[in-house]
Amino acid sequence: MALSRLASSSSSSSSRSADLLKPLCSAISLRRPISTDTTPITVETSVPFTSHQCDTPSRSVQTNAKELLTFFRDMALMRRMEIAADSLYKAKLIRGFCHLYDGQEAVAVGMEAAITKKDCIITAYRDHCTFVARGGTLLEVFAELMGRQAGCSRGKGGSMHFYKKDSNFYGGHGIVGAQVPLGCGLAFAQKYSKDEAVTFALYGDGAANQGQLFEALNISALWDLPAILVCENNHYGMGTAEWRASKSPAYYKRGDYAPGLKVDGMDALAVKQACTFAKEHALKNGPIILEMDTYRYHGHSMSDPGSTYRTRDEITGVRQERDPVERIRKLILSHDLATEKELKDIEKEIRKEVDDAIAQAKENPLPESSELFTNVYAKGLGVEMSFH
């Protein structure tokens, strides 16, 4: 990405006033200094936060060029990855269930920016992008989706079972809501081991009606666990709109005694701000609920067209007004952190990266038949079963 600032000609001279503040070396270097610039930039979130039983964090978010470009790159990568998965599914290279996250990228990316790898994340089946945000590679994603050996779960998990232990990503769960008690268990372990870290347990608006959520929240509040329950409210539980499934769709208030925050989930900076706030809160005061107001462009899964229970106008409307990648693109351009061409080049690069990963994954072999019986039990006092 060696581009000479002097060579680019897409912007008008008036926006070049920022040049004068840039270090002198930029004029002669081939590398654009912007991508590693950490001068703080303050951005206002799109909408203010609404809270339940707690203070709201400030609408002004501290960020910088480096972070914004990282956001752009990561979200564009996730977007491309999910669209590529769509094509692979239609080509029958991915089978079974495939739940795509495009539209919701800001939640994964914003959350990651607020926390460390010591903090745990656990989510449900719409996990491809969260896995990537936690450090998973594209090869691991596509190989797992196609059931190959190089997949993150060696081809034995599939779309709904991505895990990355070394970055504390606990998956990847198919049964709606079951991951929330697991997440509170992770928070319990963090408290037990005095980790000074938190757990983000993600679930959807559909899962918000599961009893085990309230059970787990109750126990977390009783035991003061550093658990943050994050409701990714994309307003549809498969085909059922939130108002048809929940008597009270104010999911951030559902915690009753537990404080909650409603966040614009399409604004990566708002998500980052909320997660920073939540982490601080949870370490001191126990569980807190975050409701991310977000949207998925695809249907619930690849078997669902996504248009029988919502209008195409609604989908295109959200895409035009609230798309998370576009928001960051506009931010970058308006702050003159990169040119349009540079962003397009990033996207081209990403396209190639994704295509390469897919090609590599396609070459990757299917698991050996002996893999059928490995990892049923751990070696030790247990046994490895053999076919009898």
Add this chain to the structure above:
Amino acid sequence: MAATFHGVRATVAALSSSSSPSNSFGCKRLISSPSRSFSVRKRASFTVVRSDGSVNFDLNSKGRRAQQLIANAVATKADSSPASSSSKPGHELLLFEALREGLEEEMERDPRVCVMGEDIGHYGGSYKVTKGLATKFGDLRVLDTPIAENSFTGMGIGAAMTGLRPVVEGMNMGFLLLAFNQISNNCGMLHYTSGGQFTIPIVIRGPGGVGRQLGAEHSQRLESYLQSIPGIQMVACSTPYNAKGLMKAAIRSENPVILLEHVLLYNLKERIPDEDYICNLEEAEMVRPGEHVTILTYSRMRYHVMQAAKTLVNKGYDPEVIDIRSLKPFDLYTIGNSVKKTHRVLIVEECMRTGGIGASLTAAITENFNDYLDAPIMCLSSQDVPTPYAGTLEEWTIVQPAQIVTAVEQLCQ
């Protein structure tokens, strides 16, 4: 089962006259044979057991009393002399104390071990298995949970994913049906679906089985529902010795282990070794070696079988009794060797006939040892009914020693 059903009624009628008034089940008189000794490969001691599982007396203390029910539940070492209890090695305790001892020792040994369940902390546990542990280890290691089995089992599994070693207690195993999704999908499967990234070293334990008129919902036998779950191990303890040993082995195992206890066995008394020991999770226990027939059993039915064994011995039979202990996976090595020796198999279990442990065991033995069998495998299980409240009906739900005797007689014709 119709023929044996009549048999039970007749037997119960005959025995009711000789039963002690305190026993609603109808005492079954046993004749002890203290001079008989068997060679076993494991350390063992005398156990004195009532068939109804109430408190017992050590065989060697002050001799036998009249009307006492005595059975050798665990075979004795050939060279052990029946000396007085004070000079014998080891210490005596009840089964629930043995469980507690095992748990306590493991908690001392490994700071990652914690216990969670309802009323296990301040209350001490509804069956006193965790009594005193909360005071000793504190509220963060001995955790009282609200009544929320689904979520606290899930939390235990989540904690296990990070490397903690929780012991989750179901106050009654039947309550863990509420956590079935967590046990089946998360506990059993996460090691596999994560491609081996996570191990789930959790122990899920609690009492189950048919008790004393506890009613249908509190007389669940979960082993038949849980046995199909890939990725878990299941063991059933039956004596203080193996209760402590299995508890310790389960906690040390990297795999999720379900330890099934029985409501009526908590007060069994036995002398167990002082030194540290564990019982292999996948091993069956040879209770009484024999030649004529292999009787496979587990948990409380072991005592019914041993009681029936007394009668059978008097009738001239020589049954080999194996407490299978490991319900998943089966110890087909021990079982197979026995089948090759005796060529006849009787399975006596407490779970329901349909889809029970006996059904799976029958299939496993048939698949592997069909050539060694001289007769079809017989399986005595509980009736496929919800456990009734009335004492007599409850008695007829489960397998009684008289039925076992009849079955062996039929098998050995």
